Amino acid sequence: MNLEPNLKTMTNKEKFKSLISKEKTSTISRTKERIKNRARLKESQDIALKVLNKLDDLGWSQRKLAKALEVTPQQVNKIVKGKENLTLETQVKLQQVLDIPILASYYENKIQEFSFENILNLDMEVYLKKSFLSAGTSFFKEEFKVGFTKQPKMVLVEESNYLEAS
């Protein structure tokens, strides 16, 4: 038995409907997938943009980055498209190799390393009470330490004439 629809007896609308199933694209499922993963995609896109900016700053090619990351150039190509669901391992590698902020640990480490000396370090010698600095500690840390541990000065107050007068 022939199950094929008879095109000659079909109306235009029926012909059209018969085409839909054959010609349907995956557009709707792709759209719904993008909407569902929007928050994750946004993060992947931000990372991709940071990587591209850093590659430009360093004058590196994607191939060179692939070598540094010990991955294939195709893998790097996927990263910079900003569509990949990156593993934690890839994120850590990118952060270490390119020194770009990807994970919260990047800033946490920076805060631990922070000292006022870093702010004052303007590529020139700062002579602010340099002689008081002990090795390895920041100027302000040293100053605060001195300030808080200093014994208060004892001031001898002699009996005032005012009391005598009264």
Next chain:
Amino acid sequence: MKIVDIFAKKLCSIAYKIKGSDAYDICEYDRLLDLWTDVSYLYQYAKSNNVKDINKFVKARLKDATLIDDFLNELIEDNIPLDKYFHQLDNNETGFKLLSLRKGKTSKYDGLRFYAIKIDDDCFLITGGAIKMSFKNKDHQDTREEMKKIKMVKAFLQKNDVVDIESFYEFRTELENYDK
């Protein structure tokens, strides 16, 4: 070229043949959305077009692409009329026009454009799209190219007597049988 359905009978898109091949590319809607959500493509595009703030440009186009996704989703969920998205390409066009040329944009701030032909009420055929880089379409190579494509598809439809939705379906069936 091939016509494929995106959503029911309302939204269709052209799929062109891949250059130097007999195989068809994915439809224009999918192809463009793939590009407009590709950070490295947008980054390179901004550089080759001498965009001053590349990061701002990339982020703005990615945002525009999410709005297009939302539009299509809204279309599916709420069955909104397509005329809300596809505006007349010719700002001076008034009244009813057969196979009216249209531009798709989510708002006046949208930097992405789909180009389509209005086949009938609430039935559109996407012919392509581009990142809007100049006020006038003739002032940028990509939009110039898209204008050629939309006119070519319109001429093709007219040559095959497609004037409304009925003749469009009829022509599609013929085209489908011809492709076989």
